Amino acid sequence: MARYEELQQKIQRKTARVGVIGLGYVGLPLAVETIKSGYTVIGIDLHGGKIESLKRGESYVQDISNETLQECLATNRFFPTTDYSVIEELDAISICVPTPLSPNQDPDTSYIINVVEQIKRFMKRGMLITLESTTYPGTTEELIQREFEKLGYRAGIDFFLCYSPERVDPGNRKYSTYNTPKVIGGTTERCMELGTLLYGSLVKTVVPVSSPKVAEMSKLLENTFRSVNIAFMNEMAMMCDRMGINVWEVIKAASTKPFGFMPFYPGPGIGGHCIPLDPMYLSWKAKGFRFHSQFIEIAQSINDNMPDYVRNKTAQVLNIYAKAINSSRILILGMAYKPEVDDLRESPGLEIYELFTNSGATVDYYDPYAQSFVNKKGEIVHSIANDYEAFKTYDCMVLITNHQCFAYQELADLGVAIIDTRNAFEGITNPNVYRIGTSVAIKQEKEVVSLLA
Numbered sequence: 001m002a003r004y005e006e007l008q009q010k011i012q013r014k015t016a017r018v019g020v021i022g023l024g025y026v027g028l029p030l031a032v033e034t035i036k037s038g039y040t041v042i043g044i045d046l047h048g049g050k051i052e053s054l055k056r057g058e059s060y061v062q063d064i065s066n067e068t069l070q071e072c073l074a075t076n077r078f079f080p081t082t083d084y085s086v087i088e089e090l091d092a093i094s095i096c097v098p099t100p101l102s103p104n105q106d107p108d109t110s111y112i113i114n115v116v117e118q119i120k121r122f123m124k125r126g127m128l129i130t131l132e133s134t135t136y137p138g139t140t141e142e143l144i145q146r147e148f149e150k151l152g153y154r155a156g157i158d159f160f161l162c163y164s165p166e167r168v169d170p171g172n173r174k175y176s177t178y179n180t181p182k183v184i185g186g187t188t189e190r191c192m193e194l195g196t197l198l199y200g201s202l203v204k205t206v207v208p209v210s211s212p213k214v215a216e217m218s219k220l221l222e223n224t225f226r227s228v229n230i231a232f233m234n235e236m237a238m239m240c241d242r243m244g245i246n247v248w249e250v251i252k253a254a255s256t257k258p259f260g261f262m263p264f265y266p267g268p269g270i271g272g273h274c275i276p277l278d279p280m281y282l283s284w285k286a287k288g289f290r291f292h293s294q295f296i297e298i299a300q301s302i303n304d305n306m307p308d309y310v311r312n313k314t315a316q317v318l319n320i321y322a323k324a325i326n327s328s329r330i331l332i333l334g335m336a337y338k339p340e341v342d343d344l345r346e347s348p349g350l351e352i353y354e355l356f357t358n359s360g361a362t363v364d365y366y367d368p369y370a371q372s373f374v375n376k377k378g379e380i381v382h383s384i385a386n387d388y389e390a391f392k393t394y395d396c397m398v399l400i401t402n403h404q405c406f407a408y409q410e411l412a413d414l415g416v417a418i419i420d421t422r423n424a425f426e427g428i429t430n431p432n433v434y435r436i437g438t439s440v441a442i443k444q445e446k447e448v449v450s451l452l453a
């Protein structure tokens with residue numbers, strides 16, 4: 001039986017042995033869905049600690065509970081390991097490894113390259129390999145297909161290759177790996193058929209496209225769309241601030257338009273593992289075609305400038321109270337990159353912390369999700385306790401992440417100046433609360449001065 005038909009039959013009968021390489025916030029949920037679908041799954045990760053944790057039934061991924069993990073282990077069809085040699089037993093592999101940026105903001109595809117080297121050592125003919133990591137158009141062809149063809153393997157005959165971008169949104173209660181449509185592009189028609197057959201048995205909706213490049217580009221379009229629109233709202237916020245208009249009220253009014261408008265919101269900058277990085281993968285690759293994306297560059301510049309805008313706004317507000325950032329005690333509320341997550345990656349709060357510190361302030365932070373981080377001096381900075389009485393001793397508080405658990409009315413009533421970068425205090429009128437994207441009203445200034453009298 002030809003390799004295609006043999007693999008097709010294994011997928012249909014659920015006897016295919018599926019490998020997931022990279023067991024993070026993307027790989028582990030994918031492994032769980034694959035086990036739930038009835039397959040045997042070998043989970044491979046470099047990090048021995050993660051593998052030991054998984055074997056103990058202890059999840060380190062926010063969206064996978066210990067109970068779910070233990071149910072997977074109880075099927076006797078889930079085998080976490082650090083040993084790549086198991087690849088020779090596999091029929092299909094999904095690659096879910098990080099694609100960060102290098103220090104000079106270029107794509108860092110070293111994780112993909114290292115995994116491909118391991119697969120080359122142990123792969124057998126007839127395997128289906130699917131790359132899920134977010135990356136630039138051409139990666140699947142250049143870093144995977146060409147490498148296997150150097151070994152004499154032919155795509156669509158000796159191996160089957162697809163790209164299917166991950167669409168995991170950590171903390172999202174509504175959309176999971178299973179019910180989020182999955183785009184997938186195959187190197188050849190037969191690659192596509194096998195990829196669609198396997199993923200079609202794992203997720204609710206598969207969206208086949210004509211090539212891996214289209215699939216790679218679609219993911220970058222999704223997230224660059226967000227970065228550009230967020231940047232535009234950040235620019236609107238600075239414009240409204242200058243013009244004495246409340247940007248939050250403006251966005252709320254524009255959002256009543258039932259067609260042709262989609263709200264995004266200003267903030268202290270953009271964080272996370274996707275939006276700050278994905279557009280840079282696209283602009284880097286496009287430059288190789290002598291195409292310079294102005295939108296991406298401008299958006300990145302505006303978003304990167306927001307921490308400085310927050311610092312300047314804070315200085316402006318402290319000035320009303322006859323104070324300066326220098327020698328003030330500032331409390332940052334929320335450090336995670338977005339609400340209800342514990343992830344600090346690229347969080348704008350980290351940059352704002354450094355800006356305040358470099359301006360001579362004593363800076364603390366409180367975040368019930370993100371317990372600590374390492375600052376630029378290499379010191380571990382811990383969140384202070386959830387003590388609103390202690391919060392009163394600060395010269396100002398800067399709300400960076402609008403976690404639901406914050407008691408906003410109580411915070412406003414503490415009498416401490418608050419710089420709100422998320423409109424988290426919406427509906428709370430209090431002369432001590434200042435929002436980005438609005439000017440510091442003279443009336444508000446007089447009210448505060450009278451408070452000081």
Ligand code: SAJ
Binds near residue numbers: 271
């Ligand atoms: N942000 C704003 N204003 C906005 C929206 C976001 O300042 O209007 C900030 C957030 O605070 C955060 C950053 O931008 O710091 C990124 O926020 P995000 O909502 O895009 O959240 P992410 O980074 O978790 O993005 C993920 C992406 N998912 C995948 O790549 C699979 C993205 O495509 C999703 O649209 C997004 O989740 C989501 O909708 O939650």
